[in-house]
């Protein structure tokens with residue numbers, strides 16, 4: 246984090262005992278009396294809140310709501326820091342959290358706490374997701390456990406304001422269960438439903454219930470760029486429609502069969518199909534695809550196999566779903582970087598054996614390898630586009 250240099254200037258300020266500062270600040274904002282060109286300053290056990298020039302009625306406004314405060318507040322002209330107008334969200338968050346710490350953790354070592362402020366977050370509509378370790382360090386735990394709920398909420402609120410969102414969550418590891426359940430913890434906000442628009446495609450899902458991988462964005466765009474006019478397509482691991490929806494909306498498929506086992510993802514996929522006006526071209530097959538794919542034999546031109554670390558368990562049923570004349574497979578896999586060419590060759594050999602097993606005498610060719618993202622050090626998420634044809 247780079248140091249933010251601040252200029253100073255004189256300004257009228259209302260001095261308030263620290264414990265009442267957040268409520269009074271809220272009153273000032275609501276009454277349009279708060280001067281947000283300046284940053285508040287702590288002076289001993291009081292906080293100096295910058296106020297606008299029309300402050301004559303300030304005492305009256307505050308005593309209406311907090312009459313007991315009258316004798317404890319004063320107005321003075323002070324020199325305060327000028328807020329920088331062009332702070333990045335990260336700088337704004339740093340500066341606002343620094344102010345919050347003045348109020349609620351004045352006796353702690355601020356430098357250590359500020360060093361832990363997250364530098365990265367994921368934006369999902371109006372929900373910002375902080376990394377799983379955000380504000381969980383021993384030092385932050387000590388501060389937060391000594392705060393009241395309202396004070397902690399105020400911290401989450403200023404982070405939201407800094408990042409320009411209304412809700413805040415903290416990432417947890419995606420669970421290793423078959424449904425890839427999301428374990429996002431909501432810090433501020435009542436529910437986790439988010440809506441996104443990406444490349445003209447609407448997505449919606451509950452971030453606390455299902456996973457969404459922003460890192461797959463390039464692959465979503467690539468799949469949506471492939472012309473699938475008149476094709477019948479199967480998405481064997483549809484999720485909320487990460488790939489199904491781009492294929493329905495942008496690739497212009499004739500009909501798409503989406504296999505999915507997680508009811509929360511299915512609900513999201515139904516919602517998005519309606520929102521994108523493609524419900525008439527979509528059939529959702531709920532349940533384990535080892536069963537549902539068996540009902541889709543010999544019907545498709547393309548089968549999308551988007552699961553990690555490996556989709557090998559469904560290569561055979563997926564090939565059985567292709568029409569007699571063949572079609573395309575998009576095989577997702579995690580592969581060590583140096584092993585990618587060998588893995589592609591080995592995959593084609595295995596697919597040739599399956600093809601013979603199921604009585605299809607296809608030519609099988611690797612047409613493209615897409616490196617989607619780094620999954621772990623040295624491990625790539627790749628997609629192999631395979632053409633099976635007579």
Ligand SMILES: C[S@@+](CC[C@H](N)C(=O)[O-])C[C@H]1O[C@@H](n2cnc3c(N)ncnc32)[C@H](O)[C@@H]1O
Pocket residue numbers: 423424425457458461481482483484485487488504505506507510532533534535551552553
């Ligand atoms: C990795 S997630 C979402 C996949 C999405 N294509 C992506 O890459 O972002 C995989 C999805 O497959 C579903 N799934 C896993 N195993 C399944 C199975 N045997 N049958 C049907 N769906 C399954 C999970 O519920 C989850 O929604």
